Amino acid sequence: MRLISIQEALERKFRRQAAVPGLRLDAAGRCAHVGRLSPGCRACYEPDLASFFIPVGSRCNGRCAYCPTSRRAPEPPPSLASRIRAQFERNLRAARAAGRAGPSRISFTGGGEPLLYLDRVAAYMAFFRGLETPGAPRPWYWISTNGRLADAPALDRLRAMGLDEVRFHLGATAFSARVCRHVELAAARFPAVSVETPAWPPHRRALLELLPRLDAMGVRHLNLQEVEITRHNRPRIAARQPGAEVYLSHGVFLDDGGLAYECMAEAVARRFRFSVLDCSSLVKQYQRAPGKFVAHRRVDGLCDDPRVLGRAAREPAAPVAARARGMG
């Protein structure tokens, strides 16, 4: 692997952005996308302290080369759930005292495969839903999965819990036909189904070939994540991609060779109805950093409106180029 300068990495990225017709740059240039994003993405661009990413467990039934977590990571301590609940109640009280609506999203993700922990997810959901105020906006609930266990009974159970969105990491199974069927099952059950998978250069062909099918399956959002290099995945990536180029941002990121922007250009050219996001180091830096709590650009119109998404999901969505023009 080769370390390239931040100038080279960002110049490449900006050139690729300039080549995508209809590309939108929001959140002061951090968020490069076509089409409206999932409501669950909004909190990444706003100072929303009440939103939660909940790491339900560290076990996983996948072994991805690029996975940034340790394969020997310990399970979260049993006390984590009670700490999260206490913190959430504090945040909610603070938000309400400040006249704010409360958290905009709650997500189940982090390290392991969340569907291996369905009972835990159910316990969390019962807690969060119990704090909802009738008539007031509710958080957008979403869950990440590699899709292996996302069969109809599991999806029905998640929907019954109140989950709004399922995000499929298709790269974990090399875009297997079985998991793609699970995506279709999910699209028929949830207001939104997304594909959130790394911009991993070896997946380039499979991903580009799959785009029409994602559109046909009813996928609403395609989030392509720039691969983050950690001490856990660095040796694996170096072995798998000896010619890979990485750059230092707040963390270390893999240059995707233009994959995310090829997908965007393809989505625009072929009028696919899903949004495409370059969930790059520029997003991560903003999402995880204190800067946005000091000042931020408003992101009204960046994301789908959760209140109408259920209805919109049942109707054919407009192509991304048309939706981009209509954004506020």
Add this chain to the structure above:
Amino acid sequence: MFIPVGRSCNRRCVYCTTRFDGADSGPAFMRRVKARYRAALPRLSRGAPRPKIAFTGGGEPLLYLDEVASYLRSFLGPRRPRGPRPWVYLYTNGLHATADRLRRLADLGLDEIRFHLGASDFAPAVRRRLRVAAGIVPVVTVETPAWPPHRRRLLDLLPFFADAGVRHLNIGEVQVNAVNLARIAARLLGAEVYHVHLLHLYDGGLVYDVMERVAERGYPYSVLDCSGFVKQIQRGPAADVWPPDVDGLCAEYPERRDGAGRGPRALAGGGAPCG
């Protein structure tokens, strides 16, 4: 290791990011820092760069001369832990940088002093102290924010820095936080800010104008754009995952013997040895 020696300050800079409402750290903190250093030093791998110790953080370190002296004795004195000698530097706004104070610190082994000249609006008295410091402390650096209202004075003083023996000019991009946001907005109505890891003030090109002039006139000191890009590497996890190759980046100064010697000359050009 950055050691915040105390929170009191004799200045109130518009762009200062510190909230001056906390208590000083006290002797227990000092004991912990010294113990941590003693524990960490033997774990340094062979060939690792020299450790760096900086006295900084919120307040004005020279208001805490006895504390700094105590640290120096512990890190550099006869009973110092075994291992490589650290590079030790101290930040100051210069208002208290009198010759006797500087001599006391230099005799204890201080390697470098960094003057934040913007804090006193580049006051003549502080400039005189800087010139005196260059004869006492081995390396004198100017480290001051890229604050647009300082533009003219900073550019005018470039020849003075060369004449006074300044070796490094570090210009820090102003970080905007909840403490200084309102003050900066009031002072610089048209200010432009951008996000890196933190929020930073765009300097209107000040740093690169300085670099251009320094290069053009052949001044002998280095100039650094200590920008958001530097801060994100310095404070983020990236450098632990993938330490960039920085051989030749910094000036090499000969290692001092205990508390001895002054006025070493750089062996090679480059920035201040801040690692």
